[in-house]
Amino acid sequence: MLPVPEGTANQDFTVSDQNGNHYPAQLVNDSLGRPRVLFNAEVPAFGYKQFYIDKNSINLKTSAKITKLNNGNYQLETALYKLIINPKTGGTISSLYAKKLRKEFVDQRNPIKFGGLRGNFYRDGGFKTTWDAPATVKIIENGPVQVKLEIRGKINETDFTEIITAGNLQPEINFDLLLDWKQNVGIGEDTPKGTYKLTNYQKAFYNDQTKLLAMFPLNLANQKVAVNAPFDVTESKLKNTFFSSWDSIKNNIVLNWVDVADAKSGYGMAIFTDHTTNYAHGENFPLALDVQFSGMGLWGRDHTLTGPTRLHYALMPHAGNWNKGNVWATSARWNEPMTALADVPDLKSSASMVTARSPGLMLTSAQQKDSNFTIRLFNVSDEANQTVNLNFDFDRADLISLDGKEISQLTDASFTGKNKVLKLQIPQFGFRTIRFTKAVSN
Numbered sequence: 001m002l003p004v005p006e007g008t009a010n011q012d013f014t015v016s017d018q019n020g021n022h023y024p025a026q027l028v029n030d031s032l033g034r035p036r037v038l039f040n041a042e043v044p045a046f047g048y049k050q051f052y053i054d055k056n057s058i059n060l061k062t063s064a065k066i067t068k069l070n071n072g073n074y075q076l077e078t079a080l081y082k083l084i085i086n087p088k089t090g091g092t093i094s095s096l097y098a099k100k101l102r103k104e105f106v107d108q109r110n111p112i113k114f115g116g117l118r119g120n121f122y123r124d125g126g127f128k129t130t131w132d133a134p135a136t137v138k139i140i141e142n143g144p145v146q147v148k149l150e151i152r153g154k155i156n157e158t159d160f161t162e163i164i165t166a167g168n169l170q171p172e173i174n175f176d177l178l179l180d181w182k183q184n185v186g187i188g189e190d191t192p193k194g195t196y197k198l199t200n201y202q203k204a205f206y207n208d209q210t211k212l213l214a215m216f217p218l219n220l221a222n223q224k225v226a227v228n229a230p231f232d233v234t235e236s237k238l239k240n241t242f243f244s245s246w247d248s249i250k251n252n253i254v255l256n257w258v259d260v261a262d263a264k265s266g267y268g269m270a271i272f273t274d275h276t277t278n279y280a281h282g283e284n285f286p287l288a289l290d291v292q293f294s295g296m297g298l299w300g301r302d303h304t305l306t307g308p309t310r311l312h313y314a315l316m317p318h319a320g321n322w323n324k325g326n327v328w329a330t331s332a333r334w335n336e337p338m339t340a341l342a343d344v345p346d347l348k349s350s351a352s353m354v355t356a357r358s359p360g361l362m363l364t365s366a367q368q369k370d371s372n373f374t375i376r377l378f379n380v381s382d383e384a385n386q387t388v389n390l391n392f393d394f395d396r397a398d399l400i401s402l403d404g405k406e407i408s409q410l411t412d413a414s415f416t417g418k419n420k421v422l423k424l425q426i427p428q429f430g431f432r433t434i435r436f437t438k439a440v441s442n
Contacts, residue, residue: 047352119212240282
């Protein structure tokens with residue numbers, strides 16, 4: 001998003017680049033209520049591209065829109081997806097259809113509602129859900145670049161608000177959840193007062209099935225779970241993520257994303273989260289994210305509710321498994337979005353310092369110190385032969401260790417052509433750190 005130029009807030013406008021290409025644009029308000037210009041920008045890797053806001057309107061074809069249907073449901077549609085939001089079931093999603101994949105991702109036979117919340121409120125009668133009561137739905141933005149709607153409802157008499165945002169060409173669908181707790185309620189499995197002991201094998205807070213969960217029953221058979229970790233991906237071979245004692249602990253932690261795929265059908269669904277939290281999944285238990293626990297927890301501490309709960313997450317349907325579906329790269333972009341600057345000095349129309357030819361090669365670090373430039377490349381893909389375009393000059397390139405010590409010099413044999421195309425062997429989940437001496441940008 002870019003600030004609106006002076007005098008254009010109430011005028012028609014379009015966005016263009018130096019090559020005369022035009023981009024659909026939309027006037028929106030940021031979190032502080034300031035008018036901003038929103039458009040889809042394609043920018044080179046580790047680089048920039050200049051765009052211009054013009055005081056005229058060009059009719060560009062687009063398809064992002066929200067429609068209220070005759071039955072009271074809301075249809076949210078972009079170039080990639082069509083979602084149906086049902087206010088009668090707490091604003092849950094009754095359909096998520098991926099157009100290009102021609103695939104419905106919601107298990108519509110499951111009584112658990114997709115995108116709904118469920119948890120055991122042990123002081124208030126047991127399990128409660130957001131689909132127990134209707135919600136109100138309000139359209140906030142209605143295209144052409146982005147659509148956004150607001151859902152307001154209750155769970156166990158606590159107000160919740162969820163904002164669903166979808167960009168016309170964005171592969172992920174964003175959700176911003178707010179639970180406005182007014183008092184401390186018990187959520188999860190209860191530990192009766194005076195019964196907690198550090199030496200107990202079984203502890204109530206181990207049980208994720210009773211915590212407040214965001215639920216996602218998927219229309220995928222033969223579900224296989226993969227979840228990322230620092231510089232790694234683990235693929236679960238367990239029947240479920242559940243345990244009740246410390247000697248049977250399972251890995252149920254999600255750092256940035258968790259993915260469920262069906263190898264036979266060739267489809268999958270990734271969930272990105274801005275919280276390091278737990279996920280839940282089992283043979284007869286849908287994929288879910290832990291949203292809240294309140295009660296006796298680790299080391300005998302009473303984990304109480306002292307303020308609102310906020311969670312930002314996103315869904316991305318895809319073909320293939322997490323690797324084929326480009327899940328890691330999309331998560332990296334989602335967690336570290338582009339930065340837009342206004343009124344910058346004239347430069348070349350676009351430029352990139354470092355460009356990987358494979359979407360599975362990540363630039364995880366770049367540091368400039370004096371005249372030396374150091375980068376770290378991490379390979380997510382199963383392709384070890386990697387090629388990188390370097391659009392800057394340098395005197396020498398060295399592979400170095402994490403503590404900065406030289407491992408070996410990269411000789412001319414590592415480079416091809418005048419544009420310094422670097423060829424490296426990096427195994428899957430491996431990384432290389434390279435220091436360029438006397439680096440100068442072109």
